[in-house]
Amino acid sequence: MGEMFNKARKRLKTAAKHLDIDPEVIEKLRYPKETLAASLLVRMDDGSRRVFKAFRCRYDDSRGPTKGGIRYHPAVNMDEVMTLAFWMTFKCAVANLPFGGGKGGVAVDVHKLSRAELERLSRAYVKAFATFIGPDRDIPAPDMYTNGMVMGWMVDEYSSIVGYPSPAVITGKPIALGGSVGREDATGRGGYLVLRHLEKELRLSPERSRVIVQGFGNVAFWCAKLLAADGYRICGVSDSRAGLYDPDGMDPDAVLDHKAKTGRLDGAPTKGKGRIVSNADLLTTECDVLVPAAMENQIVEENADRVAASVILELANGPTTPAADEILNKKGVTIIPDILANAGGVTVSYFEWVQNKAGFYWGLEEVQRRLKDIMVPEALRIYAIGRDRAVDLRTAAYVHALDRIGKAIAAHGTKSFFAG
Numbered sequence: 001m002g003e004m005f006n007k008a009r010k011r012l013k014t015a016a017k018h019l020d021i022d023p024e025v026i027e028k029l030r031y032p033k034e035t036l037a038a039s040l041l042v043r044m045d046d047g048s049r050r051v052f053k054a055f056r057c058r059y060d061d062s063r064g065p066t067k068g069g070i071r072y073h074p075a076v077n078m079d080e081v082m083t084l085a086f087w088m089t090f091k092c093a094v095a096n097l098p099f100g101g102g103k104g105g106v107a108v109d110v111h112k113l114s115r116a117e118l119e120r121l122s123r124a125y126v127k128a129f130a131t132f133i134g135p136d137r138d139i140p141a142p143d144m145y146t147n148g149m150v151m152g153w154m155v156d157e158y159s160s161i162v163g164y165p166s167p168a169v170i171t172g173k174p175i176a177l178g179g180s181v182g183r184e185d186a187t188g189r190g191g192y193l194v195l196r197h198l199e200k201e202l203r204l205s206p207e208r209s210r211v212i213v214q215g216f217g218n219v220a221f222w223c224a225k226l227l228a229a230d231g232y233r234i235c236g237v238s239d240s241r242a243g244l245y246d247p248d249g250m251d252p253d254a255v256l257d258h259k260a261k262t263g264r265l266d267g268a269p270t271k272g273k274g275r276i277v278s279n280a281d282l283l284t285t286e287c288d289v290l291v292p293a294a295m296e297n298q299i300v301e302e303n304a305d306r307v308a309a310s311v312i313l314e315l316a317n318g319p320t321t322p323a324a325d326e327i328l329n330k331k332g333v334t335i336i337p338d339i340l341a342n343a344g345g346v347t348v349s350y351f352e353w354v355q356n357k358a359g360f361y362w363g364l365e366e367v368q369r370r371l372k373d374i375m376v377p378e379a380l381r382i383y384a385i386g387r388d389r390a391v392d393l394r395t396a397a398y399v400h401a402l403d404r405i406g407k408a409i410a411a412h413g414t415k416s417f418f419a420g
């Protein structure tokens with residue numbers, strides 16, 4: 001097992017200490033149920049053929065079919081895919097979705113592929129994993145560097161393999177192919193809902209609190225936009241090149257407009273004297289809420305002590321390392337963990353799957369109402385577990401999820417379940 005996965009599964013032991021749980025459950029959850037690696041042989045535009053390493057993991061399906069995205073990135077490997085699938089297992093349980101966790105990926109730099117090569121690669125992925133995935137088995141979705149267009153190719157390939165349209169095999173599809181309204185902003189909206197409904201407990205308020213967001217992609221933008229609309233002051237955002245900071249705040253729509261036109265944050269309009277800062281500096285700049293919404297391992301042992309925020313809302317997956325977690329907990333910083341904060345995305349993906357299965361489609365209001373009906377009570381439950389057991393919110397979220405997963409595993413049959 002790789003280092004990333006070994007670190008991730010340590011959460012099991014910490015959470016298990018707070019539950020009366022059968023050791024057989026923990027033993028089962030220490031390992032993925034199934035993993036598959038494949039070599040995809042893809043015809044390039046110049047006529048040559050190239051091999052790309054591809055992976056998929058179904059981590060645990062005790063609560064239902066496995067669910068999780070497919071990532072295209074040069075650094076993708078089985079260790080990362082298994083870790084992300086482990087996190088998905090707990091995220092789906094936090095939101096009480098009838099899903100287990102899965103994940104997939106291809107080691108590829110998408111910037112070096114033409115559109116036609118990308119399509120052939122995506123179709124080759126589905127051919128290689130056609131018996132591994134399935135609408136009742138394992139349901140992929142987009143992740144880093146995959147999007148609705150890639151999902152469209154994939155669902156088309158899968159449907160031609162099985163011989164009939166099968167939209168429920170993949171979520172995050174374009175709306176024309178059975179995608180759900182409300183998916184685009186679901187992750188940012190979920191994080192926004194969690195923060196707003198824990199506001200009193202976290203001593204935040206729209207009038208007084210300043211927010212810094214790392215990243216300015218889909219998730220970051222929507223969360224910033226919704227918080228700004230309620231009065232929160234957005235003091236910083238960033239992209240892979242740099243950060244934009246203004247203590248007087250900024251309007252996320254105006255910044256997005258500028259970024260869409262120029263490709264940069266540099267020169268974007270802000271309310272006062274905005275300036276460009278480094279990404280590293282932005283993470284440790286004075287604010288009340290820090291929202292990492294870019295990628296893994298951003299708040300680490302080296303910078304954790306300098307984080308100035310009192311609350312961290314983790315919209316990226318795994319942005320805080322375990323060592324940083326420890327430092328922040330000691331400092332009294334409240335971390336709203338990824339498996340709760342960004343669960344809005346998979347929740348609306350679940351709605352998409354339900355709509356595909358029913359062949360009956362909901363309106364935007366219904367999607368947003370149902371999302372709120374899941375996110376808010378789960379956030380309050382996790383907060384209460386944290387308070388009652390005097391543990392940090394990450395441990396509380398894992399305890400909550402492990403309790404649900406443990407009950408499903410026990411109901412499938414463990415020694416203690418049969419003993420009474």
Ligand code: NAD
Nearest residue numbers: 187215216217218219239240293294295315316317342345
């Ligand atoms: P995206 O590709 O739309 O945006 C990513 C953003 O991060 C971009 O603005 C990019 O410029 C920025 N970025 C990249 N490297 C950076 C760096 N080193 N420093 C600062 N910014 C950097 O992706 P997204 O869909 O918004 O996803 C963001 C994160 O949220 C990812 O970790 C993803 O796994 C997680 N997430 C996304 C969803 C979803 O529904 N999209 C759901 C759950 C979790």
